[in-house]
Amino acid sequence: MPETPTKRGAGRPRTRVLSADQIVDAAFELARTAGTAGFSMAALARSLSVQPPALYHYFGSRGEVISAMRGRLAERIDTEGFTDPAVPLDEAVLRWARTYRDAFAAFPSGSALLATTSIDGQQGSVDNYEAITVRLLAEGWAEGDVVDTIVAFESFIIGSALDAVAPADIMSPGDAAASVPAYAAAEARRAHDAAARGIRPTDRSFELGLRAMLAGFRPGSADSSTR
Amino acid sequence: MPETPTKRGAGRPRTRVLSADQIVDAAFELARTAGTAGFSMAALARSLSVQPPALYHYFGSRGEVISAMRGRLAERIDTEGFTDPAVPLDEAVLRWARTYRDAFAAFPSGSALLATTSIDGQQGSVDNYEAITVRLLAEGWAEGDVVDTIVAFESFIIGSALDAVAPADIMSPGDAAASVPAYAAAEARRAHDAAARGIRPTDRSFELGLRAMLAGFRPGSADSSTR
DNA sequence: ACCTGAACACCGTTCAAGT
DNA sequence: ACCTGAACACCGTTCAAGT
Numbered sequence: 001m002p003e004t005p006t007k008r009g010a011g012r013p014r015t016r017v018l019s020a021d022q023i024v025d026a027a028f029e030l031a032r033t034a035g036t037a038g039f040s041m042a043a044l045a046r047s048l049s050v051q052p053p054a055l056y057h058y059f060g061s062r063g064e065v066i067s068a069m070r071g072r073l074a075e076r077i078d079t080e081g082f083t084d085p086a087v088p089l090d091e092a093v094l095r096w097a098r099t100y101r102d103a104f105a106a107f108p109s110g111s112a113l114l115a116t117t118s119i120d121g122q123q124g125s126v127d128n129y130e131a132i133t134v135r136l137l138a139e140g141w142a143e144g145d146v147v148d149t150i151v152a153f154e155s156f157i158i159g160s161a162l163d164a165v166a167p168a169d170i171m172s173p174g175d176a177a178a179s180v181p182a183y184a185a186a187e188a189r190r191a192h193d194a195a196a197r198g199i200r201p202t203d204r205s206f207e208l209g210l211r212a213m214l215a216g217f218r219p220g221s222a223d224s225s226t227r
Numbered sequence: 228m229p230e231t232p233t234k235r236g237a238g239r240p241r242t243r244v245l246s247a248d249q250i251v252d253a254a255f256e257l258a259r260t261a262g263t264a265g266f267s268m269a270a271l272a273r274s275l276s277v278q279p280p281a282l283y284h285y286f287g288s289r290g291e292v293i294s295a296m297r298g299r300l301a302e303r304i305d306t307e308g309f310t311d312p313a314v315p316l317d318e319a320v321l322r323w324a325r326t327y328r329d330a331f332a333a334f335p336s337g338s339a340l341l342a343t344t345s346i347d348g349q350q351g352s353v354d355n356y357e358a359i360t361v362r363l364l365a366e367g368w369a370e371g372d373v374v375d376t377i378v379a380f381e382s383f384i385i386g387s388a389l390d391a392v393a394p395a396d397i398m399s400p401g402d403a404a405a406s407v408p409a410y411a412a413a414e415a416r417r418a419h420d421a422a423a424r425g426i427r428p429t430d431r432s433f434e435l436g437l438r439a440m441l442a443g444f445r446p447g448s449a450d451s452s453t454r
Numbered sequence: 455a456c457c458t459g460a461a462c463a464c465c466g467t468t469c470a471a472g473t
Numbered sequence: 474a475c476c477t478g479a480a481c482a483c484c485g486t487t488c489a490a491g492t
């Protein structure tokens with residue numbers, strides 16, 4: 001939807017029409033309204049009332065736009081609990097994991113892209129990793145277990161973010177309910193319990209899994225599982 | 228690459244050229260060789276030496292082809308441990324989770340697609356859920372926790388499958404190493420330890436996280452975390 | 455029924471303009 | 474420097490053919 005129907009002719013405009021930040025803003029808005037399938041450079045350009053090639057002055061490719069979106073999301077992840085000794089480790093992890101999942105669940109295709117795109121050089125992400133590493137070492141983690149612990153939590157968080165943006169009925173047995181009575185009953189119960197609590201089923205799965213990982217991950221817990 | 232350069236004219240061929248199974252076979256081969264970006268109906272048709280519209284006689288859309296691939300992968304997930312009382316629960320979960328991750332890590336874009344596509348009506352998947360549900364109930368799980376437990380494990384597994392297909396250096400601090408000394412050292416240690424064990428770092432993260440979840444998830448463990 | 459060929463409405467990206 | 478317009482090589486999907 002062009003906000004101003006004034007036709008821009010060819011040539012450099014007198015005043016700058018775009019900015020990298022503005023493009024990223026519009027990209028989030030587009031991802032929210034158009035979804036993963038509708039997320040294209042052409043649609044992004046339309047939402048900004050410019051021609052697609054104009055975007056390439058600010059970003060070298062579609063991938064770079066997505067990478068910039070990822071950087072924005074990373075800013076919303078709260079890792080401050082790790083550097084504050086007054087915050088217990090469990091609490092720090094809970095805050096980190098919840099803000100992490102929320103940030104990426106807000107960008108439907110973000111989780112998958114995040115998970116498969118290299119962090120390399122993304123200064124923000126790396127700073128977060130440093131804070132977590134320092135804290136885990138202080139809590140007694142073996143140096144060789146620190147990154148594996150972070151990756152295991154991130155895998156759970158990213159998988160949970162994907163689940164959070166999945167269709168609400170993704171776990172429903174549908175027409176097959178009659179042939180899987182125990183599962184169908186458990187699934188109905190889950191939906192009912194979540195509704196009674198005023199949350200989504202996916203939210204409780206996340207909290208449950210997160211606490212299980214917290215309970216299972218203790219310093220040295222890796223020793224027995226090393227093969 | 229056309230295997231036979233014989234030009235097929237218009238009209239129904241005397242003998243059937245395609246089959247649904249054959250298309251799915253070719254789709255896996257294409258996903259393997261061309262990756263997510265190169266996975267298109269046009270490329271799939273080329274690999275089968277047919278024109279793209281021919282595929283639509285067997286599958287209604289690109290999404291249906293992917294759904295069929297997902298069905299194939301689901302067949303490779305081992306849930307037999309859950310129905311065999313001689314197999315301890317932990318062992319059953321380990322087998323299930325490992326075969327699950329391996330199956331989807333073999334199909335790069337599969338994990339993200341799996342996670343965001345409804346299971347609804349997929350008979351194979353639902354049968355697996357029934358077996359797991361029956362076992363968890365027998366082990367003392369509350370009915371209201373069963374599906375959340377399954378979803379939490381699946382979130383971890385899918386996130387881990389994404390990590391397994393990510394670039395090997397995804398956790399490397401790269402140029403930022405100097406500014407994050409503790410993390411850089413821990414990351415180098417992780418890479419070194421994995422190499423010494425003859426495995427990939429991502430494999431150990433998976434095993435570590437899986438065992439943490441197993442240790443943390445016990446019947447009734449949800450009670451204290453319900454909010 | 456099962457394929458080709460033509461067609462439609464899209465893409466991402468490049469590049470020569472114009473100011 | 475920063476935009477438009479034209480162009481290229483692709484897409485997914487539909488539909489009218491042909492046998």
